[in-house]
Amino acid sequence: MKSSGVASTERFWGLLLSAPYIAGLLVFAVGPILFSWVIGFFAWDSLTPPRFVGFGNWTRLFGDPLFWKALGNTLYFVIGTVPIGIALSMLLAMLANRPLRGIGFFRTLYFTPVVTSTVAVALVWAWFYDPNYGVLNYAIASAFKLAGLKPPSPIPWLADPATAMPAIMLMSVWKGLGYNMVILLAALQGVPRHLYEAAEIDGAGPLMRFRHITIPGVSPVLFFVVTVGVISAFQVFDQVYIMTREGRPADSTLTIVYYLYRHAFSNLELGYASTVGTALFAIIFAATLVQLQLRRHWVHT
Amino acid sequence: MRGNASTPIAMLKDALVYAALTAVAFLMVFPFLWMASTSLKTLGEAFEYPPRFLPASPQWSNYSRLAEAIPMAKFLLNSVKITGLTVIGTLLSCSMAGFALSALNFPGRGALFTTTLATLMVPYQVTLIPVFILCQHLGWKDTHYPLWVPAFMGSAFGVFLLRQFFLAIPRDLYEAAMIDGCTPGGIVFRIYIPLAKPALTTLGVFTFMNSWNDLLNPLIYIDTLDKMPLTAGLSFLQSQYSSDWPMMMAGAMVSILPILAIFVFAQRTFVEGISTSGLKG
Numbered sequence: 179m180k181s182s183g184v185a186s187t188e189r190f191w192g193l194l195l196s197a198p199y200i201a202g203l204l205v206f207a208v209g210p211i212l213f214s215w216v217i218g219f220f221a222w223d224s225l226t227p228p229r230f231v232g233f234g235n236w237t238r239l240f241g242d243p244l245f246w247k248a249l250g251n252t253l254y255f256v257i258g259t260v261p262i263g264i265a266l267s268m269l270l271a272m273l274a275n276r277p278l279r280g281i282g283f284f285r286t287l288y289f290t291p292v293v294t295s296t297v298a299v300a301l302v303w304a305w306f307y308d309p310n311y312g313v314l315n316y317a318i319a320s321a322f323k324l325a326g327l328k329p330p331s332p333i334p335w336l337a338d339p340a341t342a343m344p345a346i347m348l349m350s351v352w353k354g355l356g357y358n359m360v361i362l363l364a365a366l367q368g369v370p371r372h373l374y375e376a377a378e379i380d381g382a383g384p385l386m387r388f389r390h391i392t393i394p395g396v397s398p399v400l401f402f403v404v405t406v407g408v409i410s411a412f413q414v415f416d417q418v419y420i421m422t423r424e425g426r427p428a429d430s431t432l433t434i435v436y437y438l439y440r441h442a443f444s445n446l447e448l449g450y451a452s453t454v455g456t457a458l459f460a461i462i463f464a465a466t467l468v469q470l471q472l473r474r475h476w477v478h479t
Numbered sequence: 480m481r482g483n484a485s486t487p488i489a490m491l492k493d494a495l496v497y498a499a500l501t502a503v504a505f506l507m508v509f510p511f512l513w514m515a516s517t518s519l520k521t522l523g524e525a526f527e528y529p530p531r532f533l534p535a536s537p538q539w540s541n542y543s544r545l546a547e548a549i550p551m552a553k554f555l556l557n558s559v560k561i562t563g564l565t566v567i568g569t570l571l572s573c574s575m576a577g578f579a580l581s582a583l584n585f586p587g588r589g590a591l592f593t594t595t596l597a598t599l600m601v602p603y604q605v606t607l608i609p610v611f612i613l614c615q616h617l618g619w620k621d622t623h624y625p626l627w628v629p630a631f632m633g634s635a636f637g638v639f640l641l642r643q644f645f646l647a648i649p650r651d652l653y654e655a656a657m658i659d660g661c662t663p664g665g666i667v668f669r670i671y672i673p674l675a676k677p678a679l680t681t682l683g684v685f686t687f688m689n690s691w692n693d694l695l696n697p698l699i700y701i702d703t704l705d706k707m708p709l710t711a712g713l714s715f716l717q718s719q720y721s722s723d724w725p726m727m728m729a730g731a732m733v734s735i736l737p738i739l740a741i742f743v744f745a746q747r748t749f750v751e752g753i754s755t756s757g758l759k760g
Contacts, residue, residue: 184657185584187662187663188583188584188585188663189583189584189585189586190585191579191583191585191662191663191664192579192583192584192585192588192663193579193585193586193587194664195575195576195578195579195583195663195664195667196575196576196579196580196585196591198572198575198576198631198632198633199572199573199575199576199591199632199633199638200576200587200591201632202572202629202631202632202633202634203591203594203595203598203632203633203635205613205632206606206610206629206632207598207601207606207635208594208598209609210605210606210608210609210610210613211598211601211605211606211609213609213612214605214606214608214609217608217609224612224615270500270503273496273499273500274500276493276496278493278496278497278500282747284500284501284504285750286742286743286746286750287504287507287508288503288504288507289742289746289749289750290507290508290511290739290742291507291510293688293738293739293742293749294511294692294735294738294739295691295692295694295709295710295713295734295735295738296692296694297692297694297709297710297713297714297731297734298514298713298731298734298735299510299731301514301713301717301727301728301730301731302510302511302513302514302517302728302731303510305513305517305724305727305728306510306513310526310528311525311526311527311528311530313513313530316528316529316530320529352506352507352510355507356507360750409602412602413602413603413604415694415695416694416695419694419698419714420694420714420717423718435604438604438607439695442607442608442611443611443698443699448608448612451608452605452608452609455602455604455605455607455608456605458602458604458605459601459602459604459605462602463600466600
């Protein structure tokens with residue numbers, strides 16, 4: 179008797195306490211996910227009734243050169259920011275991983291870009307990149323003069339299709355550096371000191387120690403940072419919206435999420451934009467699966 | 480402890496490391512200094528070449544011009560309201576569901592946990608459009624509701640995080656409180672939530688940062704200028720005054736100062752919250 183009372187109490191409270199979450203999961207996650215699959219087969223502007231188009235949205239997607247351009251630009255962004263960003267963070271973390279005074283102060287400074295909004299920092303970076311009055315061109319010209327060379331003509335960073343995306347990447351690497359550094363620093367501090375001492379006694383040089391102790395020691399965290407970094411890089415939007423609105427110049431900074439945003443909220447093509455969303459999910463999922471496969475070869479557990 | 484500066488070589492090494500760390504720190508902070516400096520320049524000074532690093536005399540009037548051009552105080556208030564409600568809602572709903580999933584036996588618990596894990600993998604762009612349509616039907620377009628109401632219904636990420644944390648709390652505490660006549664509802668608030676402070680802080684910090692810095696959702700939902708949070712307001716400012724750099728930098732300063740103040744005050748919490756659980760919004 180007693181135990182059935184306990185069981186029914188747990189049933190009652192379990193359902194009661196998770197009720198808001200269950201409702202939220204159904205209304206804001208599971209329902210929308212299923213719904214987005216369904217409207218992907220319709221043409222819909224949300225004002226007139228949806229019209230069934232079968233795989234029409236998919237054929238349109240695969241046939242749209244702008245989608246491929248957006249996908250290419252996004253891949254370029256992922257490849258141009260994640261490896262470099264993490265390598266730099268790792269380097270910084272290794273520099274900081276010693277008993278130094280005031281390391282907390284540096285950590286705080288490095289972390290400042292992480293907590294501030296992309297909108298605000300993208301604005302100041304856009305100002306840096308100003309072709310005529312920007313600090314970046316000034317710094318480059320000064321460096322050339324200092325070296326006794328003739329300064330190059332001012333670079334129109336965000337207005338030239340060749341430099342616009344790299345300029346956005348540079349700002350993004352800068353913004354994410356502190357985040358990855360803090361996580362990697364914590365991981366480095368978890369690598370047992372005695373392993374290094376033993377290796378030193380065995381005559382292993384710094385490179386050997388890095389390759390055979392540091393990397394295996396932090397590899398689970400490195401894997402996490404890479405995976406999460408790739409996922410969030412695929413979703414880049416804010417920088418593009420502020421710095422090169424509309425994916426300018428010549429669609430050289432058009433990313434997948436911007437493409438989705440444009441079709442959904444400027445053109446009101448809700449069915450088509452849902453197809454783009456599903457495609458993005460598939461791409462991120464595939465990228466994550468590849469990394470899980472690769473993990474076996476380099477992550478030490 | 481190994482002594483740092485015991486030998487000249489170790490001292491030199493430390494000096495080099497400090498020099499490198501300082502150089503990087505300068506690169507990290509310079510954009511903020513430049514933002515502050517530009518926000519106090521005259522328009523003429525902003526367009527001087529070579530650039531002038533400090534204004535001849537600080538032009539605080541840029542900030543009053545900003546306040547006249549756009550409803551900056553309203554943006555700030557909207558951000559505070561939306562972010563405040565989002566953080567409270569997330570912590571509350573995720574604690575309750577996380578507790579239920581970790582400590583209570585109820586029908587559908589396994590399915591609920593599996594669904595939580597499955598939705599964690601889906602990027603938010605997939606649900607963006609259906610949720611937008613739903614909110615339109617609810618009459619929530621151009622209101623703050625879409626930006627905070629969902630938080631009161633939990634997030635898969637927060638529920639997962641807190642469930643994992645709650646699992647580490649000894650079951651004996653739960654049993655003892657039950658014997659003392661506490662209900663499971665009382666146990667969450669009196670025992671589990673106080674014990675889960677580190678996890679709740681981490682979740683709170685992330686929720687705060689994501690909500691405060693969110694641009695896409697306000698862009699989609701809010702049309703009226705007076706209802707915009709800071710991010711959307713700043714983007715509006717940029718679209719209207721795209722060459723008035725001093726005023727735009729003043730706007731950017733106003734938008735980052737609150738979060739910077741909180742960060743400086745609670746930087747240990749931020750940094751440790753992230754390095755221990757390594758999450759990203």
